[in-house]
Amino acid sequence: MTADPEILFEQVSKTFGRGGGEFEAIYDLSFAIGRGELVAILGKTGCGKSTTLNLISGLIRPSRGRVRVQGHDPYADFTRYRGKIGIVFQNDRLMPWRTAIENVALGLELNKVPRQKRLEIAASWLQRLGLSGHENNYPHALSGGMRQRVSIARAFAGEPDILLCDEPFSALDEHTGNALRDEFRALLRQTGATSIFITHSIDEALSLGERLMVLGRPAHIAYEATIGVDMSETEREAVRGRIRRVLAGDAAEQPA
Amino acid sequence: MAPGDGSGTTRRFRGLRLEAVVALAGLAAIWQIASLFVPHFLFPSIPEIAARLLAIFTSWSSLADALATSARILAGLAGAFVLGTLLAMPMARSTAFERYAYPLLNFNQGIPALSWVVVAIIWFRGIEFRIFFIMVMTTLPAFTFQVLDAYRAMSKDLFEMTLSFRPSRLDLLRALIWPTVLPGILTAWKVNLGNAARVVVVAELVGATGGVGYELLQQQQLFDMAGAVAWTLVLVIFVLVVQGLITLIESRALRYRAVAEQAL
Numbered sequence: 015m016t017a018d019p020e021i022l023f024e025q026v027s028k029t030f031g032r033g034g035g036e037f038e039a040i041y042d043l044s045f046a047i048g049r050g051e052l053v054a055i056l057g058k059t060g061c062g063k064s065t066t067l068n069l070i071s072g073l074i075r076p077s078r079g080r081v082r083v084q085g086h087d088p089y090a091d092f093t094r095y096r097g098k099i100g101i102v103f104q105n106d107r108l109m110p111w112r113t114a115i116e117n118v119a120l121g122l123e124l125n126k127v128p129r130q131k132r133l134e135i136a137a138s139w140l141q142r143l144g145l146s147g148h149e150n151n152y153p154h155a156l157s158g159g160m161r162q163r164v165s166i167a168r169a170f171a172g173e174p175d176i177l178l179c180d181e182p183f184s185a186l187d188e189h190t191g192n193a194l195r196d197e198f199r200a201l202l203r204q205t206g207a208t209s210i211f212i213t214h215s216i217d218e219a220l221s222l223g224e225r226l227m228v229l230g231r232p233a234h235i236a237y238e239a240t241i242g243v244d245m246s247e248t249e250r251e252a253v254r255g256r257i258r259r260v261l262a263g264d265a266a267e268q269p270a
Numbered sequence: 271m272a273p274g275d276g277s278g279t280t281r282r283f284r285g286l287r288l289e290a291v292v293a294l295a296g297l298a299a300i301w302q303i304a305s306l307f308v309p310h311f312l313f314p315s316i317p318e319i320a321a322r323l324l325a326i327f328t329s330w331s332s333l334a335d336a337l338a339t340s341a342r343i344l345a346g347l348a349g350a351f352v353l354g355t356l357l358a359m360p361m362a363r364s365t366a367f368e369r370y371a372y373p374l375l376n377f378n379q380g381i382p383a384l385s386w387v388v389v390a391i392i393w394f395r396g397i398e399f400r401i402f403f404i405m406v407m408t409t410l411p412a413f414t415f416q417v418l419d420a421y422r423a424m425s426k427d428l429f430e431m432t433l434s435f436r437p438s439r440l441d442l443l444r445a446l447i448w449p450t451v452l453p454g455i456l457t458a459w460k461v462n463l464g465n466a467a468r469v470v471v472v473a474e475l476v477g478a479t480g481g482v483g484y485e486l487l488q489q490q491q492l493f494d495m496a497g498a499v500a501w502t503l504v505l506v507i508f509v510l511v512v513q514g515l516i517t518l519i520e521s522r523a524l525r526y527r528a529v530a531e532q533a534l
């Protein structure tokens with residue numbers, strides 16, 4: 015970890031106006047993520063995980079506190095991060111009017127990479143994700159798993175510094191999700207990008223993350239752990255138990 | 271708009287092709303039979319009408335009339351489309367603006383074409399400008415609402431995804447907004463084309479010295495039924511041809527959906 019963290023949250027709170035009242039999705043969240051770290055963020059549905067990612071990508075701004083990405087404000091300096099942040103969403107979000115390869119090339123296109131070059135890059139990413147031969151298929155002609163592969167390729171193709179992944183396998187059936195997860199882990203390790211992987215599955219978090227943050231509700235860090243590759247199964251089981259207790263305890267603490 | 275609308279229309283056309291021929295041939299047959307029993311000036315025979323139609327298409331001056339009317343329709347639609355888009359964009363962005371614009375457009379929708387004819391004659395001098403004004407005023411509300419609906423139908427997910435790549439405004443328009451609204455715009459053109467064709471002959475009453483509306487007025491004064499039918503057919507043919515062209519564009523531009531339709 016270098017002196018300057020790649021992603022920094024300082025006492026960040028985010029409230030949404032909802033039906034006249036205020037709803038606190040994130041409360042006093044602070045953390046620092048160093049360059050190249052692979053962090054899994056775990057938390058129950060609705061605890062503010064996607065909101066955290068949206069704050070990092072600058073799509074929304076904090077109500078209180080500071081968010082810094084590579085030392086700048088991602089909301090105010092929105093276009094500064096063009097080509098630097100890739101996002102894999104929960105659903106594939108492919109443009110139905112673009113073929114697979116054109117979908118993969120979208121980010122490159124918006125980043126002004128010349129056509130020939132971006133199609134080459136996109137084709138190589140499709141190949142890496144096992145989709146050779148499907149370059150010119152429209153999304154409707156691909157299965158759910160294939161579509162999510164295309165959307166992963168789209169996020170990786172720009173070789174971003176930062177990869178944000180928002181429960182990318184939760185919309186897939188278990189078998190498809192598991193198969194893709196193993197490939198995805200390998201890809202994440204290869205890119206060397208700072209990666210944040212959001213999930214509500216403890217096993218997924220343990221298998222993907224090098225560092226693990228458990229969010230309580232409203233989002234704050236309820237538990238943190240480092241996952242070493244050399245960790246024994248007993249140690250893993252201990253972390254699992256701890257996370258389960260944190261998540262359960264958090265539920266008990268919920269105000270009525 | 272439900273996905274597949276455009277190509278659904280295409281399919282409907284294809285499926286109806288034979289029936290359309292049968293229905294129109296039936297109508298012609300009934301007309302022809304009627305012409306045998308009813309005075310000729312009420313029901314001129316089909317060959318007579320066909321001869322008049324042929325005469326229109328082969329004489330340069332009457333062909334010019336038909337082309338003038340066609341050009342007026344297309345110019346009016348283009349004007350209403352541009353203006354409607356310019357209105358729809360702020361309406362989509364600002365609820366306040368929409369709340370003011372909506373009742374005005376709605377009010378406008380209730381105004382008959384003939385009222386605009388009177389207004390245009392009193393307000394403006396140039397005949398072509400009068401016609402253009404009438405065409406725009408009568409087709410504007412529908413165009414605006416249709417463009418607005420098409421824009422509103424844009425997926426929030428796709429918008430967020432595209433935004434996350436931090437495009438310039440122009441790129442956002444080109445990569446996301448345009449492909450999103452295109453199907454709705456093509457449908458709007460098809461729908462408004464029929465309306466515009468009906469309005470244009472009324473608009474041509476502002477003193478046009480040429481055009482289908484002018485010619486129809488002549489036939490009325492001459493009590494010439496064959497001519498009236500022939501000129502009406504000219505307009506109908508124009509609408510069908512342009513609609514066919516739009517359908518062709520649709521099936522090309524929306525082929526990503528047309529394929530989906532085949533799989534259903």
Ligand SMILES: Nc1ncnc2c1ncn2[C@@H]1O[C@H](COP(=O)(O)OP(=O)(O)O)[C@@H](O)[C@H]1O
Pocket residue numbers: 030031032037039057058059060061062063064065066
């Ligand atoms: N734009 C918004 N307006 C109002 N409430 C929102 C908005 N975005 C998220 N929320 C609320 O904030 C909470 C956290 O949402 P989210 O970050 O999507 O949760 P997670 O991704 O952990 O499931 C939820 O209760 C959600 O309803």
Ligand SMILES: [Mg+2]
Pocket residue numbers: 063064065180
């Ligand atoms: Mg979420």
